[in-house]
Amino acid sequence: MRRLKVWDIPVRLFHWGLVGGVGLSFYTMKTDGAPFIFPVDIHARTGYVLLGLLLFRWLWGLVGSQHARFRSFLYSPVSMTNYARRMLRGRPPAFAGHNPLGGIMVVVMLLSLTFQAISGLFLTDDIFFNAPLHGLVDRSTASTLAGLHHLNANFLVLLIAGHLLALVVHRLKGERLVGAMFTGRKTLSGEPEDIPATGNSPRHIATPWLALLVIIMAALPVLWLWNA
Numbered sequence: 001m002r003r004l005k006v007w008d009i010p011v012r013l014f015h016w017g018l019v020g021g022v023g024l025s026f027y028t029m030k031t032d033g034a035p036f037i038f039p040v041d042i043h044a045r046t047g048y049v050l051l052g053l054l055l056f057r058w059l060w061g062l063v064g065s066q067h068a069r070f071r072s073f074l075y076s077p078v079s080m081t082n083y084a085r086r087m088l089r090g091r092p093p094a095f096a097g098h099n100p101l102g103g104i105m106v107v108v109m110l111l112s113l114t115f116q117a118i119s120g121l122f123l124t125d126d127i128f129f130n131a132p133l134h135g136l137v138d139r140s141t142a143s144t145l146a147g148l149h150h151l152n153a154n155f156l157v158l159l160i161a162g163h164l165l166a167l168v169v170h171r172l173k174g175e176r177l178v179g180a181m182f183t184g185r186k187t188l189s190g191e192p193e194d195i196p197a198t199g200n201s202p203r204h205i206a207t208p209w210l211a212l213l214v215i216i217m218a219a220l221p222v223l224w225l226w227n228a
């Protein structure tokens with residue numbers, strides 16, 4: 001048994017912020033939106049914050065701490081197939097960060113969420129709401145983007161359901177992943193395949209200053225959209 005620090009604070013805040021934001025986005029569009037008087041306005045503002053979170057995550061995937069980096073959890077198709085095979089045979093091998101299948105799933109989720117947030121910027125509800133970039137496109141482009149926003153929302157539901165199902169499967173195989181998204185620390189039953197045996201903590205520990213710089217870079221477009 002080994003207990004390792006895997007998720008830094010920014011990744012954890014990003015994740016739970018994403019869960020709250022996506023929940024609110026769906027709530028404001030798929031229900032009557034009570035108690036909000038203008039649910040579409042709340043929906044759009046939540047979308048701006050989500051866009052900021054996603055922008056942060058894309059940058060953090062390049063310069064963040066070890067397990068936050070894309071290069072640490074993007075594997076070849078051969079590694080993904082091997083992992084899937086070992087998973088189906090019984091106990092999956094231990095990984096400190098995202099495993100090869102989890103890693104690709106994360107990138108697909110990030111792409112789909114980013115597309116959702118960006119496409120939203122061009123929409124209108126044809127009643128009183130025009131998103132900040134709606135004026136930049138003609139009617140037919142806006143309507144195509146609305147169709148894609150709708151389609152991708154359904155795709156997102158599938159991805160999220162798959163994500164939650166995967167967590168249940170891992171739990172049944174003895175891996176508790178959820179606690180680590182709260183505490184940052186994962187308990188591994190075996191030697192992890194993605195870090196050297198001697199490593200006890202993320203090799204690249206990103207400095208708080210770097211985190212602050214990335215947060216400011218991600219916050220600027222949010223502030224602009226919020227006041228647009």
Ligand code: HEM
Nearest residue numbers: 025029044047048050116117120121123124125131150153
């Ligand atoms: C990741 C962020 C977002 C998520 C998860 C999301 C999700 C959704 C969902 C589930 C719907 C209902 C689709 C349907 O059933 O047809 C919807 C519609 C809509 N969204 Fe978003 N959205 C996001 C970002 C945005 C942003 C940033 C804006 C605008 C600035 C926006 C504007 C709209 C509008 C105007 C509609 C209604 C379109 C219509 O009336 O047909 N969305 N969104």
Ligand code: HEM
Nearest residue numbers: 011015018019022023097098099102106109160177178181
């Ligand atoms: C709107 C719903 C959700 C979305 C969009 C979502 C999205 C994501 C994303 C993008 C990641 C990658 C994190 C990163 O590297 O930055 C992730 C990881 C993770 N999520 Fe979620 N998530 C959702 C709901 C949940 C819920 C409800 C739970 C817990 C019950 C959860 C538990 C986890 C865990 C444990 C990981 C890390 C998996 C691993 O160890 O590889 N997620 N999620």
